[in-house]
Amino acid sequence: MLADSYRARAIPSRIDSKLEQATSWFLIGFALLHIPLAFLMRGDNTIATVHAFGTLIMGLLFIVKSKNPVQVVYVAAYMAGAEVLWRMNKAAIPWEFVKYSIVLLLGLLLIRSARSLRGFGLPLIYMMLLALSVPLTLEELGFSQAALGGLSFNLSGPLCLAVAALFFRQHILQESEIRTILWMTAIPVIGVATIALNSVLTIEIYFGLGSNVAASGGYGPNQVSSTLGLGALFCLVLAIFTKEKFFIFITLTLTLWFLSQAALTLSRGGLFASVLCMIIVGLHLLRDPKKRNIALGIAATLLFIGGYFIVPELDSFTYGAVDKRMQDVNTTHRADIVLQDLEVWAENPWVGAGPGMSAGLRAKKDWTGRKYAAHTEFSRLLSEHGVAGLGAMIILVAMGWKAYARSTSLQQQALVAGLLAWSFAEMTHSAMRLGAVSFLFGLAMAHMKFSDSPTEAARTSQPEKKTSGVNRLRPGRIPV
Numbered sequence: 001m002l003a004d005s006y007r008a009r010a011i012p013s014r015i016d017s018k019l020e021q022a023t024s025w026f027l028i029g030f031a032l033l034h035i036p037l038a039f040l041m042r043g044d045n046t047i048a049t050v051h052a053f054g055t056l057i058m059g060l061l062f063i064v065k066s067k068n069p070v071q072v073v074y075v076a077a078y079m080a081g082a083e084v085l086w087r088m089n090k091a092a093i094p095w096e097f098v099k100y101s102i103v104l105l106l107g108l109l110l111i112r113s114a115r116s117l118r119g120f121g122l123p124l125i126y127m128m129l130l131a132l133s134v135p136l137t138l139e140e141l142g143f144s145q146a147a148l149g150g151l152s153f154n155l156s157g158p159l160c161l162a163v164a165a166l167f168f169r170q171h172i173l174q175e176s177e178i179r180t181i182l183w184m185t186a187i188p189v190i191g192v193a194t195i196a197l198n199s200v201l202t203i204e205i206y207f208g209l210g211s212n213v214a215a216s217g218g219y220g221p222n223q224v225s226s227t228l229g230l231g232a233l234f235c236l237v238l239a240i241f242t243k244e245k246f247f248i249f250i251t252l253t254l255t256l257w258f259l260s261q262a263a264l265t266l267s268r269g270g271l272f273a274s275v276l277c278m279i280i281v282g283l284h285l286l287r288d289p290k291k292r293n294i295a296l297g298i299a300a301t302l303l304f305i306g307g308y309f310i311v312p313e314l315d316s317f318t319y320g321a322v323d324k325r326m327q328d329v330n331t332t333h334r335a336d337i338v339l340q341d342l343e344v345w346a347e348n349p350w351v352g353a354g355p356g357m358s359a360g361l362r363a364k365k366d367w368t369g370r371k372y373a374a375h376t377e378f379s380r381l382l383s384e385h386g387v388a389g390l391g392a393m394i395i396l397v398a399m400g401w402k403a404y405a406r407s408t409s410l411q412q413q414a415l416v417a418g419l420l421a422w423s424f425a426e427m428t429h430s431a432m433r434l435g436a437v438s439f440l441f442g443l444a445m446a447h448m449k450f451s452d453s454p455t456e457a458a459r460t461s462q463p464e465k466k467t468s469g470v471n472r473l474r475p476g477r478i479p480v
Contacts, residue, residue: 024183024247038089038190048091049093051082051091055075056105059072059105062075063108074180075105076106077185077439078185080434080435080436081185083434084192084223084226085189095152095153096156096435103156103159106163117170119170122165122402123161130381130385130388134155137151137354137356140357146356153356155355157377158438161432168446169446172446172447174449174451175448175449178241179242182234186231189227192217193231196224196261196264197261198217199214207319208321209321210266210332215264215265223270225269225270226430227434228258228259228262228271229273230274232278233281233418233422235254235255237418255302260314263322264322268325270426270430272425273426274422280418281418284410284413284417285414288411288414337379342379344358344383344384352388356384357384375431376431377431377432378427381393399445400420404417404420406447407448408449409450411448411450412447412448416448419444420444423441
């Protein structure tokens with residue numbers, strides 16, 4: 001669908017080229033502050049707690065006082081990137097704090113423009129399908145802490161995804177705003193990488209054949225690896241979409257750092273997901289004559305530095321553990337969980353077992369008797385929601401395909417494909433533990449305008465057509 005017939009509202013932006021460059025310098029300075037901030041959080045978890053709640057309060061203040069609602073999106077993006085930073089530093093916040101915060105921030109903006117919402121059908125049906133099995137959990141456990149905790153743990157991610165998808169479906173993002181969103185998501189990852197690097201340098205670590213908690217800064221390797229992989233992906237995209245050589249150098253340096261730290265965690269999911277998405281983005285941009293040479297040059301640089309310097313050093317440092325781990329095809333019990341989920345679905349085919357109930361049912365089928373939380377969102381949907389869960393999966397694919405199909409430029413196609421691929425890849429090995437999964441899926445729903453896109457250039461050279469149903473945000477106003 002062409003941009004001039006796209007039923008969306010442009011988030012106002014007053015950024016010219018000089019201001020854009022100044023913004024990049026500001027963001028680099030802001031990013032560097034996260035190195036000492038990470039150490040401060042490590043020393044006192046109160047700082048992490050204050051930082052988390054302070055970020056949410058800033059987002060709420062932007063809703064009330066700011067004339068530019070895109071600033072709220074920046075806060076939400078920052079929270080998506082900072083979730084593991086807060087968790088690993090034991091911030092006194094609820095486990096699902098980031099997901100509910102994103103729902104609150106984007107939801108409040110949606111409420112203020114509720115009279116002109118469009119494209120709400122699929123997100124609404126998605127959540128309605130998942131809500132069908134909620135009574136099963138309440139019937140089994142009552143309104144107990146176990147029931148409410150299970151519902152929150154398993155449904156907060158889908159709720160966040162639905163709200164984010166609905167919000168971004170309403171808006172047009174300019175190229176400068178897209179870059180800022182990517183920056184704001186990647187910046188907190190510097191704190192995660194700092195803590196992980198400090199652990200590697202200061203602690204004697206034994207690298208075995210499993211994921212390494214010590215090399216992950218003392219926190220879950222799966223989540224740390226996923227966050228580092230996300231930061232690497234976004235920094236690579238920023239390098240491709242940036243014209244200044246110094247900024248390209250900075251973002252590529254961060255990309256290599258994040259990938260190296262992710263490899264040292266020996267948790268493969270986050271690293272593999274980011275590399276897969278990098279390849280997907282790169283393949284799309286090979287069709288773009290303006291980005292092809294840049295993408296190929298960056299790819300060659302990363303392969304050369306990584307292949308000849310970083311990978312051999314990492315393998316030597318870990319006594320070959322990185323190479324052995326990356327070649328290991330063991331799914332670390334995830335395949336067993338998927339098979340057990342399918343058995344639970346076969347026993348409860350229509351409405352499933354109820355959100356949060358599959359872990360107990362799987363434990364009865366496992367010889368160890370241990371309760372494992374689902375690591376694959378797709379098998380969880382089947383076991384806990386039955387046929388409705390299958391319908392929810394189909395809707396996710398439909399929303400993703402529609403977002404990709406309505407892309408108006410190769411740059412948008414590349415970014416949308418990367419965002420969706422990362423979200424789906426994370427769902428296969430880490431379910432929806434991170435709010436970034438929901439946020440990125442929602443971000444992919446936005447219409448994106450890239451200034452050097454051949455499609456956009458051709459379109460904007462023609463007189464703008466007035467199209468019924470187009471409701472764009474005017475500078476300084478949010479439609480009510």
